[in-house]
Amino acid sequence: MSDGLSPRSRLVHDSLRSAGVMGEIVVLPDAAATAPLAAAALGVEVGAIANSLVFRCDDEALLVMTSGAHRVDTAALAERLGRGPIRRATPEQVREATGQAIGGVAPTGHPAPIVTIVDEALAAFDEIWAAGGTPHTVFPLTFDELVRLTGGTVAKVD
Template sequence: MQPHPNVRAVQAALDDAGARDGSGTASAVRLLPEAVHTAAAAASALGVETGQIANSLIFEADGAPLLVLTSGAHRVDTAGLAARLGVTRLRRATPEFVREHTGQPIGGVAPLGHPAPVRTVVDTALAGYPEIWAAGGIPRAVFPTTYDELLRITAGTPAEVA
């Protein structure tokens, strides 16, 4: 079976970036037996802590897309994050807005592999884990990485988001 086009795009972006996982091995997208739509479900499927899951959340920030990679262990404080970023209006994006800017569905949005770069913020809480897991373009695809790699491959800005 050929991988989904989104999975191929994410893997190509990982390869192009020279992305590595926590052991220094090239990051590879893995397909789980079933779709996982929550951080808790992903953590259970992978046998890791919920906090190790990097939720990819797309927000509309003054009309532009903003990708917030947050630890699955907590929720984004939108008012606090908006203030830290100097954004007037920060709200969760609609499914249509998410797909328009990432080419990926909610529940499977990867940190990279989008049609165009998306401004990205990476939750500093993820730095507490030697290995973290992010979505791979569809709800059953994931890949391992580290906090430092996630910052590097996304050109993300570290921030406290909760």
């Protein structure tokens, strides 16, 4: 279903293929900018949605791929990582770091690599879904593929 993708989703598609991830980007009829909306559109548990949350930490972007069933405890995560305070990025900072808008941030296809944390809770699902570069696009992958794709560090985030 990768034909007719937006330029942002095409970048994500190409990045997926370069990493050997074969899940196809699905274009949803309605925006699925939140985990509950994406889960409802796909008919999956909200926990199987890999939310892409962009933060700022130690003067750089930090991407946290968290289960849709979790909220990130930024203070606890900063302590676990031995890093400075973690603060939510502004919409402008998100676009600068990822090239994508909030609600559609994919785990890949960014202008440059981003330090990434992957929620260990996502490992409980055989298949997870992540945004495909726009609020209307998603794609399936496994937990191991997500970790490999992002070069992420697996951690408890809640």
